[in-house]
Amino acid sequence: VALCVPAAIAALRSEPEIRVILAGDPVEIEGQLKSVASAVRDRIEIEPASSVLANDAKPTAVLRRGKDSSMWNAFALVAEGRAHACISAGSTAAMMVLGVRLIGMLPGIERPALMAYLPTMRGYTGMLDVGANMNVTAEQLVQFAVMGAMSAGNVAATEQPSIGLLNVGHEDGKGHDLVRKAHEMLIELPLNYAGFIEGHDLFEGKVDVAVCDGFAGNLMLKSAEGLARMFMTELKSALQENRISKLGAALAGPALRRWLARRDPSAHNGAPLLGLKGVAVKSHGGADGQGLTQAILEAGREVRRQVPERIGNSIHTYHLETQS
Amino acid sequence: VALCVPAAIAALRSEPEIRVILAGDPVEIEGQLKSVASAVRDRIEIEPASSVLANDAKPTAVLRRGKDSSMWNAFALVAEGRAHACISAGSTAAMMVLGVRLIGMLPGIERPALMAYLPTMRGYTGMLDVGANMNVTAEQLVQFAVMGAMSAGNVAATEQPSIGLLNVGHEDGKGHDLVRKAHEMLIELPLNYAGFIEGHDLFEGKVDVAVCDGFAGNLMLKSAEGLARMFMTELKSALQENRISKLGAALAGPALRRWLARRDPSAHNGAPLLGLKGVAVKSHGGADGQGLTQAILEAGREVRRQVPERIGNSIHTYHLETQS
Numbered sequence: 001v002a003l004c005v006p007a008a009i010a011a012l013r014s015e016p017e018i019r020v021i022l023a024g025d026p027v028e029i030e031g032q033l034k035s036v037a038s039a040v041r042d043r044i045e046i047e048p049a050s051s052v053l054a055n056d057a058k059p060t061a062v063l064r065r066g067k068d069s070s071m072w073n074a075f076a077l078v079a080e081g082r083a084h085a086c087i088s089a090g091s092t093a094a095m096m097v098l099g100v101r102l103i104g105m106l107p108g109i110e111r112p113a114l115m116a117y118l119p120t121m122r123g124y125t126g127m128l129d130v131g132a133n134m135n136v137t138a139e140q141l142v143q144f145a146v147m148g149a150m151s152a153g154n155v156a157a158t159e160q161p162s163i164g165l166l167n168v169g170h171e172d173g174k175g176h177d178l179v180r181k182a183h184e185m186l187i188e189l190p191l192n193y194a195g196f197i198e199g200h201d202l203f204e205g206k207v208d209v210a211v212c213d214g215f216a217g218n219l220m221l222k223s224a225e226g227l228a229r230m231f232m233t234e235l236k237s238a239l240q241e242n243r244i245s246k247l248g249a250a251l252a253g254p255a256l257r258r259w260l261a262r263r264d265p266s267a268h269n270g271a272p273l274l275g276l277k278g279v280a281v282k283s284h285g286g287a288d289g290q291g292l293t294q295a296i297l298e299a300g301r302e303v304r305r306q307v308p309e310r311i312g313n314s315i316h317t318y319h320l321e322t323q324s
Numbered sequence: 325v326a327l328c329v330p331a332a333i334a335a336l337r338s339e340p341e342i343r344v345i346l347a348g349d350p351v352e353i354e355g356q357l358k359s360v361a362s363a364v365r366d367r368i369e370i371e372p373a374s375s376v377l378a379n380d381a382k383p384t385a386v387l388r389r390g391k392d393s394s395m396w397n398a399f400a401l402v403a404e405g406r407a408h409a410c411i412s413a414g415s416t417a418a419m420m421v422l423g424v425r426l427i428g429m430l431p432g433i434e435r436p437a438l439m440a441y442l443p444t445m446r447g448y449t450g451m452l453d454v455g456a457n458m459n460v461t462a463e464q465l466v467q468f469a470v471m472g473a474m475s476a477g478n479v480a481a482t483e484q485p486s487i488g489l490l491n492v493g494h495e496d497g498k499g500h501d502l503v504r505k506a507h508e509m510l511i512e513l514p515l516n517y518a519g520f521i522e523g524h525d526l527f528e529g530k531v532d533v534a535v536c537d538g539f540a541g542n543l544m545l546k547s548a549e550g551l552a553r554m555f556m557t558e559l560k561s562a563l564q565e566n567r568i569s570k571l572g573a574a575l576a577g578p579a580l581r582r583w584l585a586r587r588d589p590s591a592h593n594g595a596p597l598l599g600l601k602g603v604a605v606k607s608h609g610g611a612d613g614q615g616l617t618q619a620i621l622e623a624g625r626e627v628r629r630q631v632p633e634r635i636g637n638s639i640h641t642y643h644l645e646t647q648s
Contacts, residue, residue, distance in 0.1 A: 056495055121554050131492055134500035168455055168542040171380055176458035176539060199546025203554045215500060216540040218492040220547045222523025227548050230445050230527045231555050238576075238583035245579035252563055252572025259562035 004089075005032040007292030011300075012040045014293070018300050021083055023047040023070040049073045053090055055285070059097040071095065075102040078278040085279035085299035087270075089292065092131050095273055095282055103278045106308060108315035111136070112275035113144045113214070114282055115151060116221055117268045122205030126152045126161075129214035130221045130271065136213045138181035141165065142189070145182075146318050147274040148209035149191055150310040151302065161208035164197030166216065171196075182211075189318055225265070232260075266291030270298030274311065279303050328413075329356040331616030335624075336364045338617070342624050345407055347371040347394040373397045377414055379609070383421040395419065399426040402602040409603035409623035411594075413616060416455050419597055419606055427602045430632060432639035435460070436599035437468045437538070438606055439475060440545055441592045446529030450476045450485075454595065455542035462505035465489065465535055466513070469506075470642050471598040472533035473515055474634040475626065485532035488521030490540065495520075506535075513642055549589070556584075590615030594622030598635065603627050 008020040022029050026048045033041060049070040053062060066072045071090050077083035079102040086103075088095055092114060099112055115128035128148050133140065145163045152161040165183055167175040172183070174196060186193045194207050199220065202210055212220070239249035249256075261267075265284070269291035273280040279302040283295035302308075332344045346353050350372045357365060373394040377386060390396045395414050401407035403426040410427075412419055416438060423436055439452035452472050457464065469487045476485040489507055491499040496507070498520060510517045518531050523544065526534055536544070563573035573580075585591075589608070593615035597604040603626040607619035626632075 058497060119554075121557065134492070166543055168458070168539060173382065199543045199548075200550035200553070202547045203550035212543070215492060216543050219490055219523040219536070219540050220543050223526045223544045224523075224547060224551050226524035226527035227551055228555070229524070230443075231552070233445065234583060234587070235559070238579050241579040241582070245576045248572040248574070248576030248579075250572070252569040252576060255562050255565040255569035255572075256559075258565070259558060263558070 003287075003289045003292055005029060007289045008044065008296060009036060009040055010289065010293040011296035012043050015297060015300055018296070019043045019045070020296070021045040021047050021074075021077055023049045023074040023077070024052070025049070047073050047077060053094050055091050057091060057094055059093050062094045062097050063101060066094070066098070072098055072102070075099060075280070078280070079103050084303040085281065087281045087283060087292075087295050087299050089283035089285055089287060089295070092273075092282055095280060096132050099273055099276045099280050103276045103280065106275055106277055106312045106315065108318075109143050109147070109275040109311065110140055111143075112273050113147060114271050114273050115148055115209075116217075116271045118202065118221070118224070119263055119268065120203050120205030124268065125202060125205055125208060125210055127166075127202065127210045127212065127217055127221065128274065129212065129217050131214045131218035132273065133214040136178070138178050138185060141178070141182035141211055141213070142185045142318070143275070143315065145186055145191060145193070145209065145211045146189075146315055147311050148211060150314055151272055151274055151305075151307045152209045153305065160192040162192045162194045162206075163209045163211060164194045164201065164207035166202070166210055166212040166220075167196040167198065169196065170198060178213075228265075264290075266294060268294065270295030272298065272302050272307065274307070277308055277312075279308060327611075327613045327616055329353060331613045332368065332620060333360060333364055334613065334617040335620035336367050339621060339624055342620070343367045343369070344620070345369040345371050345398075345401055347373045347398040347401070348376070349373070371397050371401060377418050379415050381415060381418055383417050386415075386418045386421050387425060390418070390422070396422055396426070399423060399604070402604070403427050408627040409605060411605045411607060411616075411619050411623050413607035413609055413611060413619070416597075416606055419604060420456050423597055423600045423604050427600045427604065430599055430601055430636045430639065432642075433467050433471070433599040433635065434464050435467075436597050437471060438595050438597050439472055439533075440541075440595045442526060442545070442548070443587055443592065444527050444529030448592065449526060449529055449532060449534055451490075451526065451534045451536065451541055451545065452598065453536065453538035453541050454545045455538045456597065457538040460502070460537045462502050462509060465502070465506035465537070466509045466642070467599070467639065469510055469515060469517070469533070469535045470513075470639055471635050472535060474638055475596055475598055475629075475631045476533045477629060484516040486516045486518045486530075487533045487535060488518045488525065488531035490526070490534055490536040490544075491520040491522065493520065494522060502537075552589075588614075590618060592618065594619030596622065596626050596631065598631070601632055601636075603632060 051069045053069045074086045075098045078086045113129035114132045115126045116130045117124045167179050269287045271282045281299040375393045377393045398410045399422045402410045437453035438456045439450045440454045441448045491503050593611045595606045605623040
């Protein structure tokens with residue numbers, strides 16, 4: 001909560017067209033809005049909520065006892081048409097169940113999927129699912145591919161984003177039955193499908209969208225985050241090794257800082273939860289204020305590009321294609 | 325082949341106790357051994373082989389037409405007791421089928437698993453499986469944990485290595501049925517089991533051994549390799565940005581190079597294929613000569629620690645525990 005209000009104010013300042021409804025304790029929120037200029041304050045509404053969902057709340061508990069929590073009320077705003085999008089840094093599982101219950105799934109999509117943007121050698125690659133679905137079918141992987149293609153235009157700026165299916169090898173016979181079956185279905189569809197990709201293709205930026213199940217996707221995403229942190233820690237300590245390396249670090253500092261600023265994870269925070277009838281964006285649990293601002297702006301982009309409508313339209317085409 | 329002979333010579337020079345049998349075309353191998361000192365040459369034998377398995381050869385093709393290939397003959401040497409271990413940079417799938425067919429599985433182990441060593445903030449963590457098994461059962465994940473614990477002592481130098489089960493969250497209810505079931509079995513066993521770990525725990529070095537299925541493990545390993553390459557490329561280019569950063573890089577160069585030498589992937593190449601009645605070590609397909617040497621030395625360590633015997637003994641204890 002402490003970060004949400006300043007993050008919303010920063011988003012409102014950077015995007016004059018958006019309005020924000022803050023769901024939470026009105027007294028607490030009002031307290032943080034006291035010194036805000038009226039030009040910004042006028043674009044903020046407060047939606048009262050009486051509780052905050054625990055990060056480890058089980059889906060059943062969320063549905064039974066989550067009513068009037070900030071996340072519930074935020075999703076309800078979208079469901080009622082009072083908001084175009086919902087942003088949360090809370091639990092993915094809670095967002096899943098509330099998204100499905102309150103906003104509802106798009107017809108033709110069986111499960112929502114979370115798409116994270118990874119920095120690559122060539123720009124950014126959207127990877128989905130990164131944690132919403134532990135067990136998937138081949139059909140669901142195909143639906144993820146369609147959803148990713150419709151959403152990825154946001155960042156990749158290509159109208160036909162290339163799609164890769166993550167596997168342990170490039171050849172047709174590789175992997176388990178599930179990916180092989182999804183591969184055969186994807187070949188037949190009018191997508192820019194690049195075939196199987198391997199783990200190392202991800203950061204090489206071989207495709208715009210990488211598709212996988214939520215178990216492997218979550219492990220890849222989080223292990224990459226851990227490796228990046230290790231790398232940064234070790235780089236800093238190597239540069240601090242002795243007087244000469246410290247002098248070198250001071251001289252190379254500005255160039256290194258420019259590079260790190262480009263690679264700042266908070267600059268690309270905000271993972272859309274795709275497949276719902278409305279826009280929902282998950283912020284990284286560990287995101288700072290700047291990261292939360294980016295998640296709000298990402299939600300704005302999804303809304304402007306009408307991602308749910310585009311997914312809804314295209315999935316019907318794909319269903320017709322697969323049945324013909 | 326070009327790299328194998330020099331890598332073997334380097335291994336023989338660094339470890340006076342080992343002997344090497346090179347399986348391949350005798351004429352070609354002899355040609356590379358011409359100028360080798362007799363002290364080393366005397367510890368090299370040649371096992372003639374008439375072909376080399378293609379990297380993409382299907383398992384059925386390997387079994388039907390792979391006879392008298394270099395990999396087949398190397399596994400046969402172990403099966404016949406003429407060698408203690410087999411090392412190959414060839415296909416994992418081929419090593420799997422030949423290992424199972426010629427050396428055989430340890431009783432109580434259903435599937436062999438490949439364990440890679442990852443550099444972490446605290447040292448090294450063994451991760452298995454990294455690509456030998458696409459579909460696993462909960463029981464097989466438990467067997468991987470036992471095999472990893474028996475092998476990891478090699479590097480971690482702890483007699484009771486800590487074991488983590490990779491999952492999308494630390495809490496008991498997280499993940500799919502398979503990991504939850506394996507988790508409940510592991511809790512009951514006399515292992516140093518640390519519970520579920522997440523992707524970011526891997527490079528933080530939270531455990532000595534991380535257990536997962538071969539699909540997710542392969543994707544994590546290869547995406548980490550890709551991210552490390554991206555990081556190195558970008559670090560170099562940031563340091564080359566302008567004259568001042570270049571000067572800084574020159575001053576910090578020795579410290580950075582010492583760090584990178586510690587992190588050189590070839591320094592820890594060599595993934596044991598565990599669960600067989602003998603030692604088999606897979607070298608990374610892209611390993612250089614130094615990497616291949618390390619894979620040979622890793623095989624030597626597995627033999628000295630009697631890893632197959634230890635796995636065979638302990639798996640029976642664990643089977644008894646789970647049945648009681």
